[in-house]
Amino acid sequence: MHKIKSPTANQQLCAVTLLGNLVADPDIRYRANPVSAITEITLATSAKWLDKKTNTFKEWTSYHNVRVEGDLVEQTLLNAKKGEIILVHGYLSHIKSGGDTKNTALSIVHASFIQKFNKGYTQTINQILCSAQLSSVPKLITTQNNKNLAQVTIIINQQDYSVDKQCWLSHQVAIELQVWGKQAQYLVDNAKVNDSVMVEGKLSYLATADKKQFIEAKTVHLLS
Template sequence: MIVQQSTTATTQAPQLCAVTLLGNLVSTPDIRYRANPVCAITEITLATHSKWLDKNTNQYKEWTSYHHIKVEGELVEQALLQAQKGDIILVHGHLSKLKTNQTEHHDIVHANFIQRFAKGYTQSINQIHCSAKLTSQPKLMLTEHGKQLCQADIVIHQHNYSHEKQCWQNSLIERSIHVWGKLAQYLAEHGQANQELMVEGKLSYASNKSQYIDVNKLHLF
């Protein structure tokens, strides 16, 4: 998965990429300041929880997802200067990547909006809506539990403002999507590489911490 950035316009129109998260702050933010221009910056980790019914045991199970979020500029000082571990944080943003060194990148959410609430338990929100283009032929398979799963790769064309470079930039964000059940069958039968689509789902993470989209609604165009 790569991010390509350019300050020039492209023939591809910008596409929708909207992420909404509501969860608990895993640790107190480490706020830093970057020079030229002076800009506050931090990376936070947000925990969201989801429950589902295990039909084999007839008991509910809970899964926790940890989302890495980049926050910069006025958002840091408006919402995170007094933030503490355990605070409830509402985030709206878009998908991006954080470069940690010359070769390593991490899939992240780049915050456009943040609001902090007092510590406590809250019903989590983990939602993503995006329009994109298929970059691979969908592959249908059966899981070890006999469920239908369809996997494919997508690319999202974004147009976002860079506080670091103080300009608008075009970026290509690549992710994989996982689609289940009858919707998986539909995507496998009708989806084609280079086809436009819109998906609604949640952010999930593989064992290597790479980010993918777990889809619950999908439209092909």
């Protein structure tokens, strides 16, 4: 019988919940020692807002890469098809893109729970709740519409128990945090490197070639 060691005391919270449509049929692979199913799927979530200049609603679709392993794959995704609705709960992790060490690590959602629903219309969900530490000085930007935007890099230390390896694994993720309005100004005026924060928001990405992921904050609590 293996003794399960407890996670370290400095672990942080990282909880991601997504409800969206499956972009393509899952490509399921199997690895050995022990034999275990693994796949990476893409979910689409959407958000609507009112463009006050044109008085029309606009929509932005976000695409989220999700890694699913082990029994979760066989219980839920063996017969999953493009367009079906998928509910995912998990945490942010990093994977290597490609097979060599020159490639950069990409942010991905590592699923700890997954459920499938039939095709149909539903309001999507895109939520992240995390605790983290600031690893850079917040930078304040004034947009063309005279709105304040603060940008800062945060570090999330997440731990998850691996059934295969019978131990706790650490996942350190560095990701950009964007904060708007009065909260942006408050963060710039009061926060410093290594301060702790609690963040509630959603996952998004820049409209650039590398699709760099970031957290768009709804609420930020400065804890130290």
